[in-house]
Amino acid sequence: MVLLSYQLDDAHLVVELSDAVDLDNETAIERELLRLMPCCGPSTLIVDIATPLLTARALGLLLRVRADAGQRGVPMTVVARSETAREVLNAAALNRILRVAHTLAGAELRSRGCLPGAEAPEEDSRTGGLRERLRRGIRTADGTGPGARAVGPYAATSLPRLLPPRLLRER
Incomplete structure (x- = not known):
């Protein structure tokens, strides 16, 4: 199996993984990734996942390649462009x-040791940016924000229902 690879710059080698990893092609993809990996640092291996389908075999493959890269002293990062792929990696x-x-x-920033927040944050359409506003300390139109208290049976969840401060004073 031939994987598309190219030099992003002198210190970053990008290898695109465009096919779903399954039982039939897992060993060929792993062999090709290990062949393309630089023999030693400081070059960084960036695996660009172009497929939204990440199987358990793909996750195992990425972990094995990362371990091998670590033994060679080569930093490795993964680019997950697809929302589905990011959700699988997050889960x-x-x-x-x-x-x-x-x-x-x-990925280039991550290879330099920057935190994930160095990228532009994506707006979560389900919460309308509520998490970001709460993190920054900005009150929303309904009065939720810093100082608001979680109430109700779902108060222990990550996004609790919040009682506006004006109702807190009335209690």
Whole structure:
């Protein structure tokens, strides 16, 4: 199996993974990734996942390649452009281990040791940016924000229902 690879710059080698990893092609893809990997640092290997389908075999493959890269002293980051791929990596709790970024520019920053927040934050359409406003300390139109208290049976969840401060004073 031939994987598309190119030099982003002198210190970053990008390898695109465009096919879903399954039982039939897993060993060929792993062999090709290990062949393309630089023999030693400081070059960084960036695996660009172009497919939205990340199987359990793909996750195992990425972890094995990361371990091999670590033994060679080569830093490795993963670019997950697809929302589905990012959700799978997040659900498997591999974001930090694989140093996942959304873009090639973000992967370059991650390879330099920058935190994931160095990329432009994406707006979550389900919450309308509520998490970001709460983190910054900005009150929303309905009075939620810093100083608002979580109430109700779902108060222990990550996004609790919030009682506006004017109702807090009335209690």
